Amino acid sequence: MTSGNGGEDGGAIRVLIVDDDFMVAQVHRRLVERVPGFTVVGEARTGAEALRSAAELRPDLLLLDVYLPDLSGIEVLRRLRRGGGPDVDALIITAARDVATVRQALHGGAVHYIIKPFDAETLRSRLDGYREMRRVLDDGAPRQADVDRLFGGGAPGAPAATAPQVGGHMPKGLTPESAGLVERELRRAGEASASECAELTGLSRVSARRYLEFFVQEGKAEVRLRYGTAGRPERRYRLTDRN
Template identity: 60%
Template structure:
C-alpha cells in the first residue's frame, strides 16, 4: 500500500481528498493535517510515501514546506494539489520536484489517474535495476507504453507551464513574452507554442510592424 498524507488548510476539502484517495486501490491515508508546520511534523512521524500538498496554507507556504521536506525528509514524494495557477508557483513547484501538479477544483477521476500513474511508475522503477526510457516517461508524466502525446524533446511539465501562462494572459503573447513569464528560453517556448497551435489549443496571429518579418502572437483557445 502507498501511504498518503493529505495536507490542506480546509478541513472539508481535506476530508474530500482523503475520501478520493481511499477509493483508489493500493492507496491508504495515514493522516490529514491543515498547516505547513503540522505537515512537516507529520511526515517525520508518520513516514508517508506520498504527500498531497496544498500550496495555500495558513502559516507557511506549501512551497516552503516542499523545500523543507526535500532537505529533511528526502525520499518522500509530493503531488501539489492547489488553486494556485500562476506560472511562478507552478515553476517553483516543478523545481521543488513535485511528481504532479493538480489545480483545484478537480474531479475524482483526475486524482485517480495521477495516483495510478504514480503507483505504476514507482513499481516499475523498484522492479527494474536499470530503467528504460518508457519507465522514465511514465514516472515524469509521459504515456510510457503508448505513443507520447508531445513531440520528441518536449516535456509534459514544461508544456503545462506554457499552457498556464498563455491561458491566464489577458491578451495574446509573443514567444519572447511567454518565455519571460514562464522563465524559459524563447526558442524552447516557441516549440511548445507551435505544438499548441498544431493541436488546436492556441491560435497564432501575425502582427505587422516596421521592416522585417511579422511578429507571431499566440492566443489560448482551449
C-alpha cells in the first residue's frame, strides 16, 4: 500500500488505467474522474506499456485488467512487486473469475478485485475505500481498529463496523465499503444532513441519503428535523448511542 499525498495534481490520487480495449479504458477514465480526490494520469494497452508508464508517471494506483495481449495483469503485478520497481497499488478490474487468478491477485497484493461487468457505484465505493486506507496510513501509528479495517477484519465474533447489513445482505445499490465510509464520517461529524454527508464522503447527495436512511431503518441512526424560515424541515442524522 503506497502512502503520502498522491504527489502532484493538488494531492489527488494519481491513477493509471491498464486495459487493452480503448472504449473500456475511456469508460473507466470517466468513472474515476467523477470521484473526488482522484485523477487519471495515463492509459496503457499492454503489460509492457503498463510497466513503462508506471515507472515514468509514478501513479499511486493502477486499474489493472488481467487479460492483456502480452503479459497478464497478474504478471504485471508480480513485476511491479519486485525490488526496485515503482511503489504503486493495483486494483484489479477484469472478467477473470477463476479461483487461481483471484488467489494470485491476493498474493500479489492487489488492494481489491472487481469482476466485469460492474456498475459505477461499485467502482466508486472501492475507490472511496482505497482513499480511506491511504488516509489511515498517512495519519501514522494506526490503532488496532484501523488495522482491522485495512485488512478487512475485526474482533472475533464481532460484526464489522464497516458492513452494516439487513437480513444478511445489503439493499440493492448499497455497498459495505460506502456504508462504512458514511458511518465513519457521520460519527466524526456528530450530526449531519444528507448534503453535508455527501460533501464529507464524496458520494452524491442521493447516495448519501440512502445510506443514512438505511442506518435509520436498522436503528443505527436517528433523525432530527430542523425547521427553517421557509420550505421543508431539514433532516439531520446522528448515530444512536449504542453505536
